[in-house]
Amino acid sequence: xxxxxxxxxxxxxxxxxxxxxxxxxxxxxxxxxxxxxxxxxxxxxxxxxxxxxxxxxxxxxxxxxxxxxxxxxxxxxxxxxxxxxxxxxxxxxxxxxxxxxxxxxxxxxxxxxxxxxxxxxxxxxxxxxxxxxxxxxxxxxxxxxxxxxxxxxxxxxxxxxxxxxxxxxxxxxxxxxxxxxxxxxxxxxxxxxxxxxxxxxxxxxxxxxxxxxxxxxxxxxxxxxxxxxxxxxxxxxxxxxxxxxxxxxxxxxxxxxxxxxxxxxxxxxxxxxxxxxxxxxxxxxxxxxxxxxxxxxxxxxxxxxxxxxxxxxxxxxxxxxxxxxxxxxxxxxxxxxxxxxxxxxxxxxxxxxxxxxxxxxxxxxxxxxxxxxxxxxxxxxxxxxxxxxxxxxxxxxxxxxxxxxxxxxxxxxxxxxxxxxxxxxxxxxxxxxxxxxxxxxxxxxxxxxxxxxxxxxxxxxxxxxxxxxxxxxxxxxxxxxxxxxxxxxxxxxxxxxxxxxxxxxxxxxxxxxxxxxxxxxxxxxxxxxxxxxxxxxxxxxxxxxxxxxxxxxxx
Numbered sequence: 001x002x003x004x005x006x007x008x009x010x011x012x013x014x015x016x017x018x019x020x021x022x023x024x025x026x027x028x029x030x031x032x033x034x035x036x037x038x039x040x041x042x043x044x045x046x047x048x049x050x051x052x053x054x055x056x057x058x059x060x061x062x063x064x065x066x067x068x069x070x071x072x073x074x075x076x077x078x079x080x081x082x083x084x085x086x087x088x089x090x091x092x093x094x095x096x097x098x099x100x101x102x103x104x105x106x107x108x109x110x111x112x113x114x115x116x117x118x119x120x121x122x123x124x125x126x127x128x129x130x131x132x133x134x135x136x137x138x139x140x141x142x143x144x145x146x147x148x149x150x151x152x153x154x155x156x157x158x159x160x161x162x163x164x165x166x167x168x169x170x171x172x173x174x175x176x177x178x179x180x181x182x183x184x185x186x187x188x189x190x191x192x193x194x195x196x197x198x199x200x201x202x203x204x205x206x207x208x209x210x211x212x213x214x215x216x217x218x219x220x221x222x223x224x225x226x227x228x229x230x231x232x233x234x235x236x237x238x239x240x241x242x243x244x245x246x247x248x249x250x251x252x253x254x255x256x257x258x259x260x261x262x263x264x265x266x267x268x269x270x271x272x273x274x275x276x277x278x279x280x281x282x283x284x285x286x287x288x289x290x291x292x293x294x295x296x297x298x299x300x301x302x303x304x305x306x307x308x309x310x311x312x313x314x315x316x317x318x319x320x321x322x323x324x325x326x327x328x329x330x331x332x333x334x335x336x337x338x339x340x341x342x343x344x345x346x347x348x349x350x351x352x353x354x355x356x357x358x359x360x361x362x363x364x365x366x367x368x369x370x371x372x373x374x375x376x377x378x379x380x381x382x383x384x385x386x387x388x389x390x391x392x393x394x395x396x397x398x399x400x401x402x403x404x405x406x407x408x409x410x411x412x413x414x415x416x417x418x419x420x421x422x423x424x425x426x427x428x429x430x431x432x433x434x435x436x437x438x439x440x441x442x443x444x445x446x447x448x449x450x451x452x453x454x455x456x457x458x459x460x461x462x463x464x465x466x467x468x469x470x471x472x473x474x475x476x477x478x479x480x481x482x483x484x485x486x487x488x489x490x491x492x493x494x495x496x497x498x499x500x501x502x503x504x505x506x507x508x509x510x511x512x513x514x515x516x517x518x519x520x521x522x523x524x525x526x527x528x529x530x531x532x533x534x535x536x537x538x539x540x541x542x543x544x545x546x547x548x549x550x551x552x553x554x555x
């Protein structure tokens with residue numbers, strides 16, 4: 001049953017506050033306490049009494065009581081977790097129409113029947129946005145308060161007017177004389193806007209580019225609460241076939257994925273190895289790829305049960321924030337974490353299968369751009385699952401280190417080092433490693449340190465860490481300082497709102513905005529360097545693949 005149906009049932013069933021969870025918790029707590037007391041008594045009895053009953057009998061009683069105590073304690077822990085979950089959920093702000101309703105025309109994997117084309121996908125997407133417009137103009141109009149909302153027509157956050165076009169939608173930009181095709185896949189809760197600049201650069205280089213809007217994205221958070229990961233993989237396959245059909249025969253196709261889009265890009269490339277009907281990729285570009293995430297995401301699978309028991313729809317949500325970002329959801333449905341976890345597990349399954357079959361050598365070259373500190377994904381998993389596994393010297397891992405300027409050295413939490421850098425200390429890495437880091441500890445000037453086949457190189461750059469930025473972040477990698485929404489306000493065209501420089505002061509609990517909006521780095525001060533490096537690498541990778549028919553001119 002889809003989440004939308006569950007939300008409707010839950011919404012209709014909310015009539016009173018249930019005390020079931022609290023009563024159950026206390027019952028289990030009492031039972032666990034009794035079991036622990038009996039266990040202690042039994043241990044004393046084991047030591048001094050019942051010597052005539054035999055050692056095996058007495059030991060069996062101890063084992064049984066220990067097992068009972070462990071089970072009851074675990075039950076108390078689970079129920080306590082559920083109580084905390086329910087109480088946290090009930091403390092969330094009230095849900096709005098965009099949390100409870102979604103366009104019914106949204107694409108799902110069942111729609112991708114034989115013959116379903118990219119043009120069909122675009123036509124279906126048009127129906128989705130027609131429905132969204134109807135919601136905005138009618139049913140949701142009375143729920144919008146204040147000037148800052150993506151669902152208000154005259155708002156500075158309106159995605160239709162904030163930049164040159166509505167980048168929540170799929171875009172196809174064909175080259176006059178294409179040298180290849182590029183399929184760009186955005187991240188979770190994001191939109192095609194996140195890869196806007198990268199795609200425009202690829203188009204200037206001669207690529208026909210498709211920015212694909214993934215199902216459940218670009219419309220309303222409720223859509224993300226209903227989507228499933230096979231819907232995403234089906235959409236990628238439709239787009240890959242459609243892009244290939246737009247190109248002259250023999251031209252290469254490359255994949256670029258950001259965050260969860262990185263997992264989808266890897267998933268497609270691996271699936272294309274096993275399925276000859278899918279167009280093969282010449283190269284893969286990854287930006288903050290979601291290859292590994294916190295395994296606690298699995299716990300969220302019980303969110304339906306929690307919502308039913310607690311009789312609150314809000315148990316289906318991790319956070320409910322004001323929807324002010326025109327191209328990214330601010331609220332987070334629990335389903336998003338579940339689908340992201342399942343997506344990473346599917347990538348791991350396919351990697352393991354190809355490894356067993358001895359076919360990992362068929363994986364196209366991979367370039368990954370990643371911050372060493374990342375609160376969303378597990379950087380060591382990217383290294384161990386992809387780069388160490390593929391054993392391909394044409395692969396490159398490009399890492400952005402933190403600003404290790406001496407004057408701020410005591411401000412850093414360096415715990416990430418124990419998890420990331422030991423994976424990079426091998427003498428002969430099976431891939432190229434490049435790290436952007438401080439040239440000297442007493443300077444903010446940066447250098448590139450590269451290791452290739454056991455050899456090391458260093459290039460000092462005429463770039464330095466900007467004052468006030470101490471590290472990049474998961475979300476910063478594909479955005480330049482000049483980005484209209486997320487860049488440095490001093491370097492951007494005024495659009496009325498800028499999330500890269502937003503500054504508000506007050507108690508954090510006073511706002512329906514995440515603290516991360518004010519602290520987390522939202523743009524990459526080394527974006528131009530990264531973009532040029534990407535084009536140079538792509539030129540070499542496509543040539544090595546043997547499928548390029550024209551040279552790529554890097555700037």
